[in-house]
Amino acid sequence: xxxxxxxxxxxxxxxxxxxxxxxxxxxxxxxxxxxxxxxxxxxxxxxxxxxxxxxxxxxxxxxxxxxxxxxxxxxxxxxxxxxxxxxxxxxxxxxx
Numbered sequence: 001x002x003x004x005x006x007x008x009x010x011x012x013x014x015x016x017x018x019x020x021x022x023x024x025x026x027x028x029x030x031x032x033x034x035x036x037x038x039x040x041x042x043x044x045x046x047x048x049x050x051x052x053x054x055x056x057x058x059x060x061x062x063x064x065x066x067x068x069x070x071x072x073x074x075x076x077x078x079x080x081x082x083x084x085x086x087x088x089x090x091x092x093x094x095x096x
Contacts, residue, residue, distance in 0.1 A: 062076060 062079060066076060
C-alpha cells in the first residue's frame with residue numbers, strides 16, 4: 001500500500017510540474033506571438049518607407065535629367081513620351 005501511495009504522490013508531483021511548465025510555455029508563446037506581430041508591423045512600415053524612397057529616387061532622377069544630365073535623358077524621354085500618349089488618350093476620350 002505504501003508503494004502505491006508513493007507512486008500516486010510521484011505522479012501528482014510530475015503532473016504538477018508538467019502543468020506548471022505548460023503554463024510557463026503558454027506565457028512564453030503569447031509573448032513570442034506579440035513580438036512576431038510587432039516585427040510584422042515594423043516590416044510593413046519599412047516596406048512602405050522603401051517604396052516611398054524608391055519613388056522619391058525616381059523623381060530625383062527625373063528632375064536631374066530635366067536639368068540637363070546626360071545620364072538619365074533616355075529615361076526622361078521615355079517618360080515624357082508615355083505622358084504625352086496618356087494625354088492624347090484623355091483628349092480622344094473627351095472628344096468622343
